[in-house]
Amino acid sequence: MINKLLVTLSLSSLLFLSACSWVQPLPGAYKVALMELSDVKDCERLGTTTTSALDKVGLYERDAAAITEDLVLLAKNEAVNMRGDTIVALSGVQNGRMEFAIYRCLK
Structure with a gap:
């Protein structure tokens, strides 16, 4: 009975952790907008960034939404570092x- 409980708790913990986000936002990161390319025609392009996040925790694959959330937040952090206020996804999640x-859209 105790072994079954330990296995269940261990698996539950791993599944919970696989959906968690470990990225810490920089001050101002939540003010950075995620827009479409058609929305930034009148904006100044500052550059690009490629973000990466763990897609697996041990043998378990992380939740796709959690991975995407981490990648977007990492890009928003980089926008803050570059004094930008908007990001546009140029690709989907791959590995x-x-x-x-x-x-930079706001002047």
Whole structure:
């Protein structure tokens, strides 16, 4: 009975951790907008960044939404570092990586 409980708790913990985000936002990161390419025509392009996050924890694959959330937040952090206020996804998630363009739209 105790062994079954330990196995269940261990598996539950791993599944819970596989959905968690470990990225810490920089001050101002949540103010950075995620936009479409058609929305940034009048903005200044500052550069690009490629973000990466763990797609597996041990033998378990992380939740796709959690991976995407981490990648977007990493790109927003980089936008803050570059004094940008907008990011645009240039690719989808591939092997835990994603590419973004960084823009300054507010003047």
